[in-house]
Amino acid sequence: MARYVFKLPDIGEGIAEAEIVAWHVAVGQRVEEDQGVADMMTDKATVEMESPVSGIVVELAGEVGEQVPIGAALMVIETETIAEDTAEEVDAASQASPRIDAPDVADRQGRLEPTPIVAQAAETPPTTGRGISKSTEAAPQEAASGSDAPPLASPAVRARAIDLGIDLSLLRTEGRRVRHADLDAYLRYRAEQGYHSPHASHRRPDEAIKVIGMRRRIAENMAASKRAIPHFTYVDEIDVTALEAVRSDLNETRGDRPKLTMLPLLIAAICKTIPAYPMINARYDDDAGVVTRHGRVHLGMATQTDAGLTVPVIRDAQDRNVWQLAAEILRLAQAARASKLKPDEMGGGTLTITSLGPLGGIATTPVINRPEVAIIGPNKIVERPVFAGKEIVRAKLMNLSISCDHRVVDGWDAASFVQALKRFIETPVLLFAD
Structure with missing residues (x-):
């Protein structure tokens, strides 16, 4: 050996x-x-x-x-x-x-320290049989006398006991571990004695969750960003009625191409706007005191996963049409949620877009993905009446947020960028013009 x-x-x-x-x-x-x-x-x-x-x-x-x-x-x-x-x-x-x-x-192998489940001892009747306490008053003492440690149970058993309002320490078992059979025996006895099943508890035990893995990385990155970067956020309202109509028309003729959401159209508009506002598509090296304005748009796409927020990067977004952007968005989102992103698909972004999708919100103040200098946040689309000349018409409106690093981006620059972006969004034919 x-x-x-x-x-x-x-x-x-x-x-x-x-x-x-x-x-x-x-x-x-x-x-x-x-x-x-x-x-x-x-x-x-x-x-x-x-x-x-x-x-x-x-x-x-x-x-x-x-x-x-x-x-x-x-x-x-x-x-x-x-x-x-x-x-x-x-x-x-x-x-x-x-x-x-x-x-x-x-x-x-996953043995966990149990969390005591609180129930009123007075509700527990004198009982006998496997999984059932012999005496209402004596049961807690007898259970404690065998061992100082509370009873063990799997997470599923513990969750079920919480729903039933059963105190696991009152149950007598063949071993230290409480099983589903013990809960079943207890419930059978209560039914035989004419007791009504306890109502499901609405209380949850306190949980101490260690901040590790992706959650810790997110915490560290967000803290560093807010600590080092003087953020400011600019929000403006945009009429997306025409853009939504174009999206609907494109989806009707998409064939075997991926279904278009609003996101690829917004990214196309951002890429059209960036050349005139290079200070938005930049990275700031704090240590060297150098701002690099990038000629290509490597767009980070904030994606929610079970492990936390991940930001895969769409490389050379400026060279992709809306269908190619839609396909890449879908591919990266699936890889992120399956934890299969490659290292080169997660770094080197020059600008980030973050969206809560259908959850939306009136306005957001997104945190910059350091060392980038800006992050764009589209918000929920709502339908409201608006004035069109002397008439009132229905329109689909969306607030667009942009957070910028005030060390390298002025408020005038951010507002001018959003106004230019707004023109592409509200006149979507410009997205398809050379």
Whole structure:
């Protein structure tokens, strides 16, 4: 038998360390070569680590949320055989490297500290049978006398108990773990005794959620942006009635092309407007004191995922038509929600657009995606009566927000940019003119 020390490889240019987002294995578990063992997050992407050998996991490098330096031991695997060209290196590493603090196996397999569920003891009748307390008054004392720790239960059992208003500490079980059968037995007894089922509790227990992974990256980036950048936000109302009509007409003749939403049309309008306002499509290097005004539009697209807000980048948006933009938006959004974005699809943006979609809102004050200097936020489209000369007509209106870095973008520049953008949106034929 030999021990293989799997060191964290270099998973990105300039990356010094990576955060443990998830373990897919536990100490004592067998892994096969090329099996996914952990998800590691850098500043740019989440990467799945695969085991280079087969064997039994004997040590893991810390808990979820901890940082592991590049080149440090990620895990130790006990193998039956090992390649001759790595045997010497592995044995030396095993002897010289400090032992990795391995968590308890049960904890790695998802054993959680239970949260007590509060219920009135007076509602619990004297009962007998599996999963049922023998005495209303004695049950809590008897349950506590067996162990100082509260009863264990799976998240599903615990959630069901909360809905039923059942205090798990009042139940007698064959072991320390409360199961669905224990809840069923308790409910059967109550029905036999003529008790009505307790109403579902509207209270939720307090939760302490560790800020790790994508959520921590978002927190750090947003704090750094607000701390370093003097934001200002400009909002204007735009009539999108004609643009919505054009979108509807294009969708009727789209064939096998993706369905157009408002977003690709807005991006096309932004790309048409940018050449006259290069200060909007820029990045500011604080340390060097240099603003780079970019000739190409690499547009970041804020996308909500289960892990948090991600900003994939549409490269060279200025060279794509509305159908190509729609296809790229769909592709990047799907990749973001599946956590399959490549590192080069998440960095290097020059301007960002963020939209709450149908949730909308009257107006937003989006936070700049540093080191960019501006972010654009379209808001909800509403239909309202407006004056057209002496007549009142129905119109579809949308507020458009833009937040800018006041160190490099003046209020006049932001307002002028939005007014020029407004012209393309309210006269959509200009979007298709050379």
